[in-house]
Amino acid sequence: MFTDQPILRIPGPTPIPPSVRQAMSQPMIGHRTQETTELLTQVRPKLKPVFGTDQEVVILTGSGTAGLEAAVVNTVKPGEDVLVIVTGAFGDRFAKICDAYQINTQRFDVKWGEAVNPEDIAAYLKKNTSIKAVFATHCETSTGILNPIKELAKVVHDNSDALFIVDGVSSIGGVETKMDEWNIDLLVTGSQKALMLPPGLTFLAASDRAWKVMENNGNSRFYLNLQKYRDSQQKNAVPYTPALTLMFGLEEALKLIEEEDLQHIFNRHHLLRDMTRAAFKAHDIPLLTVDEFASPTVTAIRPTDFNPEELRKTIKSEFNLDVAGGQKQLKEKIFRIGHMGYCTPADILETVSMVEIGLRKIGKEIELGAGVRAAQEIYLK
Amino acid sequence: MFTDQPILRIPGPTPIPPSVRQAMSQPMIGHRTQETTELLTQVRPKLKPVFGTDQEVVILTGSGTAGLEAAVVNTVKPGEDVLVIVTGAFGDRFAKICDAYQINTQRFDVKWGEAVNPEDIAAYLKKNTSIKAVFATHCETSTGILNPIKELAKVVHDNSDALFIVDGVSSIGGVETKMDEWNIDLLVTGSQKALMLPPGLTFLAASDRAWKVMENNGNSRFYLNLQKYRDSQQKNAVPYTPALTLMFGLEEALKLIEEEDLQHIFNRHHLLRDMTRAAFKAHDIPLLTVDEFASPTVTAIRPTDFNPEELRKTIKSEFNLDVAGGQKQLKEKIFRIGHMGYCTPADILETVSMVEIGLRKIGKEIELGAGVRAAQEIYLK
Incomplete structure (x- = not known):
């Protein structure tokens, strides 16, 4: 190994900027003191543009899955009909959470x-008028697809009274998302993806309509009751002791996002995606997704003439480079390169270079440097 | 202010040792990689003696309240009868969580x-034979009482078939707890108290009997389903992306605990308690609790001739010293000094010195140094 530290090119957790790591090494503070009030005063307004909303973005301590569960348990009652759009493992998780709550x-x-295809959802909703909520995944991390959320929001609202609830875990902060303008009712994300933070925080924002539904929802819930978080945060306070270390990091990460500017960040993620895709196209190694719906945050590669697990093992042992494998039905069929958050064009050039060596090491006859060159050409365009 | 950083003498979050802060500044790792496997291999066996158990101690990302809720939702069904022993705000929280789940x-x-008094619980259980679970708080953080958990466990099992479920949030790691020997069925703690970590992790361990109940519990739950954590951890894996930064810290904190030795840690906490109590007794300032049931982790002081909020404000502005106020019915009636986790006799001497100055500043005629001297005498015994 050339480094004792993993080079993380998985689609989350993602690398943490040094200034965020430094912020997190601050001494502890009290959660009912002035310091926490000041921290919330700093971060609350800066979270809103990342979500594209004027609504309160509530901060919960938990994995992204806790956020997805909060989106279910606060909005839908057992026995109600919901539609879950499943384009991969995380859509499937939304469905499994709904199942766990006896939701139809x-x-x-x-x-x-x-x-x-939004037209298919329009047709479905026209036929099935009892749907109370439609759940969708913005970027499906397990495949690297970016679902057309803006268009989906439109067809959901044009064809039903359902709430439109979106998993933005691997998109928010890396991909343009206009929650208010697009009419998303509930939007969830996690800290460990494009927000450049360690895992452990999950964030949710809701439309007025969704808040009304949540306020009148009698479901059993306590820790995941979003109203408590909103009501506390609006007083710059917290209902329970949150992961304050991660919130120190959040304050710094949001500063970095503001400094780089959201539009620049979105453009950078497009560039990272295009460089990554160009590299594999140059080697005639198939990508799992078409260009039109390729996520700016993660790219899945589906090789036909080598074993992705063999490549992953080789680049891990040669370079300590982590890329992700496939999940469930795509297990051992794909590998995935994460390029979100704290990731630069230089990181992609480096990653492609290492992958090319890995491909040679496992016996694939590729032209060394051809992928790097293709990525460079995209950069220079 | 003499320091830009708060001096934390609240009963959690508690100060973080420098080596733990340093451990947490490690670069990020993948949650499905060898690095996480190695991390779990390190921490799993070291957590068990802290709980006094041979059972798996599961690690969840969340506030302590998420752990308390997990203890409820995995064990009891709506409509079942439970007994919640309420000795303060955290017993009350257990009751509120049960209420939220339509538990009787x-x-x-x-x-x-x-x-x-354990005899009162014995009598209650003899009369009320339908109780499925008894919930108790080991250290009640809001009052500084340490409930007699060992004796309570005995009377619960001698007089009923109920599970005995204990909130050990502000005791585990600071106060001797022998889960297996005492026959506690489910024991919960949080990271931000005696374990010397930031908030954001919660830990639970269960007896064989409790696991059997949990396995057959059909309640709606997903993120807080403890079986998923146990099944993953036993393979040194995680079901969802955990707060890895805090787990880096956990690895280091458990090393520190092992190095100091648990018995030494428990003795130190007794000393910190006795020094704190002696200081206020020297000034004839009443303590909220009697010596016999005083917690080694937090001391509540109930003054009769000055306003605790005035004192708190003064020592905050003079020294940036944070002590806690009272909660709910004790609001503005007490103040609380936390002395758990990363806390030494020197910290108590310093705290008492600052509080004495604060008392003078708010106009109380005390003999300066008398509290410090009393604490020193305890130290020298």
């Missing part, structure tokens, strides 16, 4: 690696 | 500042 879960399954 | 919650309320 109707799945709209799309072939893994493809995006959902 | 019978409260056994004890005057705040007093410990529960």
Whole structure:
């Protein structure tokens, strides 16, 4: 190994900027003191543009899955009909959470690696008028697809009274998301993806309509009751002791986002995606997704003539480079390169270079440097 | 202010040792990689003696309240009868969580500042034979009482078939707790108290009997389903992306605990308690609790001739010293000094010195140094 520290090119957790790591090494503070009030005063307004909303973005301590569960348990009652659009493992998780709560879960399954067609959802909702909520995944981390959320929001609202609830875990902060303008009712994300933070925080924002539903929802819930978080945060306070270390990091990460500017960040993620895709195209190694719906945050590669697990093992042992494998039905069929958050064009050039060596090491006859060159050409365009 | 950093003498979050802060500044790792496997291999066996158990101690990302809720939702079904022993705000929280789940919650309320008498619980259980679980708080953080958990466990098992479920949030790691020997069925703690970590992790361990109940519990739950954590951890894996930064810290904190030795840690906490109590007794300032049931981790002081909020404000502005106020019915009636986790006799001497100055500043005629001297005498015994 050339480094004792993993080079993280998985789609989350993602690398942490040094200034964020430094911020997190601050001494502890009290959660009912002035210091926490000041921290919330700093971060609350800066979270809103990242979500594209004027609503309060509530901060919960938990994995992204806790955020997804909060989105379910606060909005839908057992026995109600919901539609879950499943384009991969995380759409499937939304469905499994709904199932765990005895919600009547109707799945709209799309072939893994493809995006959902909003017209199909429009047709479904016209036929099925009892749907109370539609759940969708913005970037499906397991396949690297970016679902057309803006268009989906429109067809959901044009064809039903359902709430439109979106998993933005691997998109928010890396991909343009206009929650208010697009009419998303509930939007969830996690800290460990494009927000450049360690895992452990999950964030949710809701439309007025969704808040009204949540306020009148009698479901059993305590820790995940979003109203408590909103009511506390609006007084710059917290209902329970939050992961303050991660909130120190959040304050710094949001400063970095503001400094770089959101539009620049979105453009950078497009560039990272295009460089990554160009590199594999140059080697005629198939990508799982079409260009049109390729996520700016993660790229899945589906090789036909080598074993992705063999490549992953080789680049891990040669370079300590972590890329992700496939999940569930895509297990051992794909590998995934994360390029979100604290990731630069130089990181992609480095990653492609290492992957090329890995490909040679496992016996694939590739032209060394051809992928790097293709990525460089994209950069220079 | 003499320091830009708060001096934390609240009963959690507590100060973080420098080596733990340093451990947490490590670069990020993947949650499905060898690095996480190695991390779990390190921490799992070291957590067990802290709980006094041979059972798996599961690690969840969340506030302590998430751990308390997990203890409820995994064990008891809506409509079942439970007994919640309420000796303060955290017993009350257990009751509120049960209420939120439509559990038939019978409260056994004890005057705040007093410990529960196990004989009273024995009598209650003899009369009320339908109780499925008894919930108790080991150290009641809001009053500084340490309930007699060992004796309570005995009377619960001698007089009923109920599970005995204990909130050990502000005791575990600072106060001797022998989960297996005492026959505690489910034990919960949080990271931000005696474990010397930031908030954001919660830990639970269960007896074989409790696991059997949890496995057959059909309640709606997903993120807080403890079986998923146990099953993953036993393979040194995690079900969802955990707060890895805090787990880096956990690895280091558990090393520190092992190095100091648990028995030494428990003795140190007794000393810190006795020094703190002696200081206020020297000034004839009343303590909320009697010596016999005083917690080694937090001391509540109930002054009769000055306003505790005035004192708190003064020492905050003079020294940036944070001590806690009272909660709910004890609001503005007490103040609380936390002395758990990363806390030494020197910290107590310093704290008492600053509090004495604060008392003079708010106009109380005390003999300067008398409290410090009393604490020193305890130290020298």
